[in-house]
Amino acid sequence: MTDANAHAHPVIACLSARFGDGLIETHRHRGDATAVVRPDRYREAIAFLREDTDCAFDFLTDLCGVDRLELKLKPRFEVIVYLYSSRTNSRFRLKTRPLNDADPVIDSIVDLFPAANWPEREVYDMFGVRFTGHPNLTRILMYEEFVGYPLRKDYPVNKRQPRLPMREIPDDRPGMIFL
Amino acid sequence: MAVKEGQGGFFTSRLSDGIAWARKWSLFPYPFVTACCGMEYMAVSAAHYDLDRFGAAWPRFSPRQADMLMVVGTISQKMAPILKTVYEQMCEPKWVVAFGVCTCTGGFYDNYATVQGIDRVIPVDVYIPGCPPRPETVLDALMKLQDKIQSEYHPLTGSVRKSA
Numbered sequence: 141m142t143d144a145n146a147h148a149h150p151v152i153a154c155l156s157a158r159f160g161d162g163l164i165e166t167h168r169h170r171g172d173a174t175a176v177v178r179p180d181r182y183r184e185a186i187a188f189l190r191e192d193t194d195c196a197f198d199f200l201t202d203l204c205g206v207d208r209l210e211l212k213l214k215p216r217f218e219v220i221v222y223l224y225s226s227r228t229n230s231r232f233r234l235k236t237r238p239l240n241d242a243d244p245v246i247d248s249i250v251d252l253f254p255a256a257n258w259p260e261r262e263v264y265d266m267f268g269v270r271f272t273g274h275p276n277l278t279r280i281l282m283y284e285e286f287v288g289y290p291l292r293k294d295y296p297v298n299k300r301q302p303r304l305p306m307r308e309i310p311d312d313r314p315g316m317i318f319l
Numbered sequence: 320m321a322v323k324e325g326q327g328g329f330f331t332s333r334l335s336d337g338i339a340w341a342r343k344w345s346l347f348p349y350p351f352v353t354a355c356c357g358m359e360y361m362a363v364s365a366a367h368y369d370l371d372r373f374g375a376a377w378p379r380f381s382p383r384q385a386d387m388l389m390v391v392g393t394i395s396q397k398m399a400p401i402l403k404t405v406y407e408q409m410c411e412p413k414w415v416v417a418f419g420v421c422t423c424t425g426g427f428y429d430n431y432a433t434v435q436g437i438d439r440v441i442p443v444d445v446y447i448p449g450c451p452p453r454p455e456t457v458l459d460a461l462m463k464l465q466d467k468i469q470s471e472y473h474p475l476t477g478s479v480r481k482s483a
Contacts, residue, residue, distance in 0.1 A: 282432070283397045290431040299431060304399050306439040317445040317463045319456060 149173045151195050151232050158188055164237075174233040182219075182236040183247040189223060189232065190252055197223035197232060203249075203259035205267040209293040216241040217269055221249070221256075238269060248274040266291035338473040342386070342412065343465040346375040349385030351405060354392025356419035359451035368454040373461050382408040387464070388441075393421040394434045406441045412473070414444045414464060419451050426450060 152166045155175050162181035167174040177185045189197045201222040208216055215237040223232045238244035248271035249256045260271045261280040268289035271277055279286065286301055300306075348370075352360060363370055370376040379385040382405045394402055406415065417437055420426040423446045425435035434440060444467065447460045 281397075295431070297430070300396070300435075301431070302396050302399065302434070302439075304403060304440055306434075309436065309438050315467070316443065317460070317467060319445070319447055319460055319463070 151175075151189070151230070154192060154195055155185065155188070159185060172231065172233065174235060176235040176237070179236050179238050179246055182234075183249060183252075185234060185236075186221065186249045186252055189234065195225065195232075196227040197225045199224040199226055200249075200253035200255045201231070203256050203263065205263035205269055205291070207267055207291065207293045214241070215239055215244075217244040217267060219246055219263060219269060244269045245272060246270075247272055248277075250274055265289070268292065334475070335473045336469070338475075339469045339471060342473065343468040344374040346373070346387040346414075346461075346464075347377060347379045347385045348375055348387045348389045348416075349380070349382050349405070349409065350378050350389050350391060351402060352389075352391040353394060353398060354419075354421065356391045356421070356451040359454065359457070360389065360391045360418060363454045363457045368458060370458075370461070373458075373465065375461060382406075383410060385409055386413050388413060388415045389418050390415065390422045390437050391418040393426070393428055394437050394440070395432050396434055397432075399434050399440050402437065403440050414468070415441060416445045416447065416460060416464065417443045418447050418457065420448050421450075423448055 149166075149168055152168075152173055152175055155177075156163050156166070159177065159181055162178050162185070164176040164178060166176070175185075189195045201224050203219065203221050206218040206220065208218060218235055218237050221234045221236075223234065224230075225232075236246060238246045244267070246269060248260055250260065250271075251273070257275070258280055260274055261277060263269050264271060264274075264277055265279045265281050266289055278284075282290065283303060285303065288295055288299075350357075350360060362368060364376060364378070375387065382388070386409065388406055388409060390402065406413075415437075417423045421428060421433070422437045423443075425433045429435070437443060445460045445464050447456055449456055452460075
């Protein structure tokens with residue numbers, strides 16, 4: 141999978157020099173570079189990208205999760221970090237894949253990028269990926285009573301968990317105005 | 320003296336008509352605005368479409384002072400108990416307008432997060448479809464609600480709504 145010219149990209153070159161086989165794959169498409177790191181080196185890679193004076197990624201654009209169940213890829217979950225460098229005006233995407241599909245766990249990067257706080261909670265809320273070291277890993281969008289993780293591909297699309305009992309609505313409703 | 324609907328004499332039915340006339344021209348909306356339909360609600364409220372012609376322009380941000388609950392925008396399962404509380408805090412008489420297709424049926428949000436129509440939580444008087452509805456549609460709905468209020472029986476005491 142590794143792009144033969146990937147080393148031409150300065151950030152990928154830096155990362156592969158530093159992490160070697162900790163880098164699972166790299167990818168470039170129309171100027172956007174991506175690297176996938178092993179989960180045990182993920183936190184270290186983020187710290188490196190932030191601290192290294194050539195990379196200098198000082199801004200976390202976003203952090204999101206992916207469930208690759210229907211792509212039939214292993215490991216199932218992926219966490220993607222989008223970084224921006226205001227120093228070099230460039231962007232980079234770092235991916236990592238928690239190894240355990242039944243209980244995906246990955247390091248939190250909130251202490252490196254405080255902006256990761258809410259995105260990590262969202263990934264936890266939607267996909268059930270736990271971030272170790274997160275200061276407040278609770279649901280952010282769904283309510284506390286919600287059971288399961290709604291953006292997992294095996295969450296039934298018609299499943300509802302209402303907080304209030306839902307009234308049954310008859311088809312014929314006298315007095316109601318339908319425009 | 321308990322007067323049932325349709326059994327009142329000339330005086331009580333004239334009185335009911337008079338109260339209905341007063342109520343339909345002084346609707347105080349409570350804008351329960353949760354989503355993009357709010358933009359259209361603002362357009363309706365502003366001078367160009369001028370809800371004030373119908374006496375329904377002055378939004379009351381306390382449910383206790385409002386008698387028309389305008390639910391404008393998607394209601395999530397998380398928001399549903401709050402909507403119900405606001406509805407219950409409103410004094411009788413009160414009417415509910417479902418503004419936009421998300422409030423009517425959930426719209427295209429057929430998913431884990433969205434209530435599939437607010438009538439599953441509270442009773443609704445007028446359903447306005449559209450994503451978002453045109454302001455003319457909202458005015459049409461308001462006039463139809465006024466017709467409904469005029470046709471209802473308004474006792475001096477007690478509830479206008481016979482069943483919730």
